[in-house]
Amino acid sequence: MGKSPCEVQVDKFFKHTRANSFATRDRYKDDCQQFSRFCSEKFKLQNIRNMNDKHVAAFIKDAQQKGLAPKTIKNKLSSLRYLHDLLDKPRYQLSDNKQLQLQHGIKLAKTPQVNGDRSWTNEEYSRMKEISRDLGNSNVADCMTLARTMGLRVTEAAAISRAQAEYAIRTGVYQVKGESKNGKHRQVPISPEGKAIFERRLVVTDRGNRLFIRTGERTHQVVNQMQKFVEYHRDKVKTVEGTETRLDKRDGSTRELTFHGLRYGYVQDRMREEVDRGFSRDQAALIVSKEVGHERGDVIKIYEG
Known part of the structure; x- marks a missing residue:
């Protein structure tokens, strides 16, 4: 039996993406192929651009009935959202996990998180930005700064539009949207x-454009380039202090420096600020968790290592 039209379309989309590691892309693609086969058989779906909440919810319910672990199911949801981001002009938007549960009667169980600090030291942070500037890669230096001082994910930083930047300067509040x-x-x-x-970026960014993405570029391509830059140069900036901080006491391994680790530093700084203002740790965790895109204060324990 050959592949369904949706599976062929998924193959095509993943053929051209370079974001994330090879292993992550392979996992995403495998999950999305499973989803495509499921939708082709159950809903006779012919065009993956027509995927919507109904398809996703049915796929998740099927996975739960098969006994898949909550963490595995959430990983599959991440894969489907990644696919949706790759689609050119998708017909529908996908709801977030909270809305999926409310509107479709599914229950997503909480999953245990991996403990351990992934933050950069100030010296590592400064060194990497210095290298990026010396090599003429201001995208990396600027997006690192936004991750470290505003808690933005790398994709959120890369996708900033001129309109979002103007609003933030005018109001003092940056609005993270569909990215x-x-x-x-x-x-x-x-x-x-x-x-x-x-x-600084607004001076050289035309109206309707993004600060870090030039005409003809795709967001995932720019993100991938920045991630690869950090991967290539991180051994040059590692410090003894940072290596010890990121040590996994369970197996003796050390977590690598990544863009995501900069968010750890942001969360840790913000927690200290809110506690110093008089909030309890739990109150501070609720405030900071919303700033970094989570709904639960207990997630902050992960960022605190």
Whole structure:
């Protein structure tokens, strides 16, 4: 039996993406092929651009009935959202996990998180930005700053539009929109460093364009280039202090420096600030969790290592 039209379309989309590691892309593609076969058989879906909440919810319910672990199911949801981001002019938007549960009667169980600190030291952070500037890659330096001082994910930073930057400068609040993980909109206080980057980039960004993405470029391509830059140069900036901080006491391994680790530093700084203002740790965790795109205060424990 040959592949369904949706499976062929998924093959085509994944053929041209370079974001994330090979292993992650392979996992995403495998999950999306399973989803495509499921939708072709159950719904006779012919065009993957027509995927919607109904298809996703049915796929998740089927996975739960098969006894898949909650973590595995959430990983599959991430894969489907990744696919949806790849689609050219999808017909429908996908709801976030909370809305999927409310509207389709599914229950997504909480999953245990991996403990351990992934934050950068200030020296590692400064060194990497210096290398990127010396090599003429200001995208990396600026997006690192936005991740470290505003808690943005790398894709959220790369996708910033001129309109979003102008609004943030005008109001002091940056609005993360559809580029966020799971499509969750949120508001983040603009940092002085972020404001300076926005003002500098606006001078050379035409109306309707994005600050870090030139005409003809795709967001995932720019993100991949920045991630690869960090991967290639991170051994040059590692410090003994940072290596010890990122040590996994369970197996003795050390977590690598990544863009995501910069968010750890942001969360840790913000937690100290809110506690110093008089909030309890739990109150502070709720405030900071919303800033980084989560709904639960207990997620902050992960970022605190």
